[in-house]
Amino acid sequence: MRKKVVLYIIFFLIFNFSFYLIILHTAEKELNHHNNNLSGKFLMEYNTIVKDFYNLTDFIVNAYIYEKPEILDKLYDAVIENKKTDEKRNEIYSILLPIFQKIQLKGYSQIHIIDHRGFSFLRLHLPAIHSDDLKPFRSLIVKAINEKRKIIGMEVGRHEIAYRAIYPIFHKGVFLGLLDFALNYDFILDYMNKELNGEYYYIIQSSSLKSMKDEYLKRQYKKLSPDGNFYIRTESPKFNNNDIIKILNNISLLSPQNKVYNLPNNLSMILLPIYTFDNNFLGYAIKVEKDTFLSTNKRFRIIITILFSLLSFTVVIFFIIIDRKNEILKKELIENEQNSKKLSEINRLYDIILENSNQIAYDYNMNTGKVKRSGAIEKMLGISSKRFQETDVTDFVARIHPEDRAKTYSLIKLYQEDNIKFDVKYRLRKDDGTYLFISDQGVYITIDGEKHIIGTMKDITPIIKYEEAVQNAQRIESIGILAGGIAHDFNNILAGIRNYIELIRITKNLDILDSFMEKTLNALDRAKALANQLLTFSKGGDPLIKVVDIKNIINTVATFSLTGSSVKLNIDIEDDLLNCFADEHQISQVIENLVINARQAMSDKGELFIKAENYKHHKDVNSNLLIPEGDYIKISIKDTGHGIPEDHLKKIFEPFFTTKKKGKGLGLAICYNIVKKHNGDIEIISELNKGTTVVIYLPATDKKVDQNVSDTKSIDADSNLKIILMDDEDLILDSTSMMLEFLGYTVYQCKKGEEVLQKYRELKNNGINIDIFILDITIVGGMGGLDTIQELLKIDKNIKAIVSSGYSDDPVFSQYENYGFFSALKKPYGLDDLSKAIKECF
Known part of the structure; x- marks a missing residue:
């Protein structure tokens, strides 16, 4: 282990040193590139100003000299013809003076007209001085006269250093002289100091100032250092940076070139060599600016070096730790192998226990939808353990009996909180298509942020x-x-x-x-009511759902059920109570049973409180209600009787369970059946010696009650409807025909569907149209109402038919519209019922 540590340290030192050299080389390249950018930027700034001077001068010459012949005519007369020289000079001065005054603001120091001999004709900056010979001390003038072409460039004059632009003047084919413009060099540097970022200077070497008069030289310039070779402007900004002065004093040892010096305190100095018009070295234009790149570059090098050192050090430490961990892991792996063997043995024993106790253990991941199982899978369900060991939850749900799925899902959802246990029972399909009764006991838990249900499924078929x-x-x-x-x-x-x-x-x-x-x-x-009660108890009698006014039902039934008793009735109905979807007769029976139960519990005395209100059910409501979200009517019936013992509450809705000596145990079971068939729910809250409250929930609606008129007097007897009546019971066939004929209708009797089809075709062939068919559902030994209506619709899809039955459990009766019928008649029915059913066909 120690040898490895030493090797890691040597590696760390060599690697860091190599990286440091790379960083230095990279930083130097970046600095050189940065300095080139600084130099190029300064050159561009400088050349832009000089170029603007030359462009403006070209414009002035073209616009104000060559395009105005009067100036050239006057100059020609003065210098060639020698006519009225002074007068012409004054006239030219008057014309050019406004122009000169404007361009003085741009840094122009001179506009000078020189005649063809080299003598001064007119100085706009010194109009009183003229006629002096310039050739002896201005070689640039001699060059321009000899070459008679435009000459531009830097010139050190007797009074100033300036950029010059000298133009030859021709008129009438004769060389008249020169037009000399001067841009003071000091102006260029002053302008850059004012408008641009940085400090701008220039230095001139001593040999270049020989042509300047001593008085001007002493007044405008001073030596950079007593023994130095460069002069600097007297009016330059404060210039006392010793590092800069030291560099400039030694710069004469180098050939003139663009150069950037990076100074302490994040300063950069850029040197730009300047030359005269005849390409003689004059000095340097200088720019000193704050350069954050220097500090950034330095910080970057330091930070990168430190970070890399830390990183490499971390890597070394990491490898050292990894080596140490590996040693520990080797020991842990040996222990884990031993523990794994023990765990496998425990799992094997656990599977044996599950197998022999007819149980399946499962882990359902609610986030992924996957279910893992183990135990008596093959024994209970007849499925290979490997095939059913891990499946999608949808495969499992498909095995739950269709009648149990919604109830099972609803019950499990009630307990979706950590560490809450549940116990639900349902039927689960085996591979051979048969079903087991399962007791599913589980608990919700969170593992690594994911919701799980963990539990066991036990076969309770023998118990059931x-x-x-x-x-x-x-x-x-x-x-x-x-x-x-x-x-x-x-x-x-x-x-x-x-x-x-x-x-x-x-x-x-x-x-x-x-x-x-x-x-x-x-x-x-x-x-009829007794027969309906028996049908409802036997799980028959599907409700004929329609919109009903529950307020009227509560008031009528409750008042009637308490007739002859001393019970005080208190009814509290919400003003804006909604209507509900219900079978009026069945819900009346529920109210009646509950009120009678309450009356008997109070021995025909006490107080009964009935409250009806709107109720909106939400999933998050903490209740045991097994109803979907939505609007409901909540009806509470509260008595002041002796209450129900707690152990009886669990059995209260079971058929035949009763505590009354002469009771049959059907009342509450019937109520429960009816409410469930209405997609509602019912619950009981009771306390001994204080009373019992029964609460029912029925689906609500904002639809209005359909005001159907069933009065026989409103029937149009003159309409002479033609009706085919089918029933296999002679008593029904005869009595119903007589009622229909009493109403003024023509009736054709049939005992089975085959006769109906035959009669219908005969009448149709004879030009007689049948208006309504009344068909019994169940016909012994013949075609019933459902098959008959299907055949009739094949002949004429517009026929109108009424279904009739003495047993309302058939779904055709409760959902007659889905089968092509317009109305339904429940036996026994009377004249009003018959009349109402006929009206519903129109």
């Missing part, structure tokens, strides 16, 4: 079958008791009906006859 056998035995016993009670009630009703009919036969008094007939009809309604 045993309980069903016991329950069936109890039910058979209870049905015997119930049958005796029902037979007793039916015999009483039939005895009353028979007695009333006997009285009708022998009575001749019409008033008494009407009374007997009314009582007979009431007895028949009681028999």
Whole structure:
């Protein structure tokens, strides 16, 4: 281990040193590139100003000299013809003076007209001085006269250093002289100091100032250092940087060239050599500026070096740690192998336990939708363990019995919080298509931020079958008791009906006859209600859902159910209570059963409170309600009776469960069945010696109640509708035909569907159209109503038919519109029911 550490340290030192050399080389290249950019930028700034001077001068010469012959004419007369020389000089001065005054603002120091001999003709900056010979001390003038062409460039004069632009003047084919413009060099540097970033100077070597008069030289320039070779302007900004002075004093040892010096304090000095018009070295233009790149570059080198050192040091430490970890991991791997063997043994024992106890353990990842399982998979479901060990949750859901899926999903959703346990029971399909009863006990937990359900599924089929056998035995016993009670009630009703009919036969008094007939009809309604009660209990009687006014039902039924008792009724109905979707007769039966139960619990005294209100159900509501989200009517029926013991509450909705001596245990079971078939829910809250509250929830709607008129007097008897009536019961066929004929309709009787089709074709061939068909669902030994309507629709898709039945469990009856019918008649029905059904066809 120690040898490896030494090797790592040597590697660290060599690697860091190599990297440092690379950083130095890279930084030097970047600095050279940066300095070239600085030099190029300064040259561009400098040349731009000089170029602007030459461009402006060209413009002045073209616009004000050559395009104005009057100046040339006057100059010609003065210098060639020698006519009125002074007068012409003054006239030219007057013309050019405004121009000169304007360009003086641009840094122009002179406009000088020189005649063809080299003598001064007119100085606009010194108009009183003229006629002096310039050739002895201005070689540039001699060059321009001899070559008679435009000459530009730097010139050190007797009074100033300036950029010159000298133009030859020709007129009438004769060389008249020169036009000399001067841009003071000091102006260029002053302008750059004012307008641009940085400090600008220039230095002139001593030999270049020989032509300048001493008085001007002493007044405008001073030596950079007593023993130096360069002069600097007296009026230059403060110039006391010793590093700069030291460099400039030594610069004469080098050949003139563009040069950048990087100084302390983040300063850069750029030198630009300047030359005279005849290409003689004059001195340097200098720019000193704050250069943040220097500090940035330096910091970059330092930071990169430090970071790389830290990185390489970290890598070394990392490898040292890795080596150490590897040694530890070797030990842990040995321990893990030993533990893995022990864990495998434990898992094997766990699988054996699950296998022999008919259980499957599972882990459902709710984020990925995957389910892992182990245990008695093959034994319970007949599936290969490998095939079903890990599947998508949808494969599992598809195996749940269709009738149990919604209920199972709803129950599990109620417990979606960490560490909350649940226990649900459902049927699960085996591979052979049969179903097991499963007890699923699980818990919600979070693992690594993902939601999981972990639990076990146990086969409880033997337990369920045993309980069903016991329950069936109890039910058979209870049905015997119930049958005796029902037979007793039916015999009483039939005895009353028979007695009333006997009285009708022998009575001749019409008033008494009407009374007997009314009582007979009431007895028949009681028999019909008893039959409906039996159908509902037997899970039949699907509701005929429509929009109903629940307020009217509550008021009417509650008041009637308490007739003859001392119970005080308090009804509180919300003003803006919505209507609801319901079967009016079945919901009336629910209200009636609950009110009668409450009346009996209070021994016909006490107070009964009924409250109806709008209720919006949300998923997040903390309740056990198994209803979808949406709007509901909440009806609470609260009594002040003795209450229900807690152990009875769990069985309260079970059929045949009762605590009454003469009770049959059907009332609340029927209520539960009806409410569930209405897609609602029911719950009971009770406290001993304080009372019981039953709450029902029914789907609400803002639709209005359909005001159907069932009054027989409103039927148009003159319409003479033609109706085919099909029923296999002669009693029904005869009595219904008589009622229809009483209403003024023509009736054709048939006992089965085949006869209906034959009769319909015969009548149609004879030009007789049938307006309505009334078809019984169930026909013994023949085609029933459903098959008949399908055949009729093939003949004429516009036919109108009414379905009729004495047993309303058939879905055709509760959802008649889906099968092509316009209305439904539940047996036994009366004249009002018949009339209403016919009206619904139009």
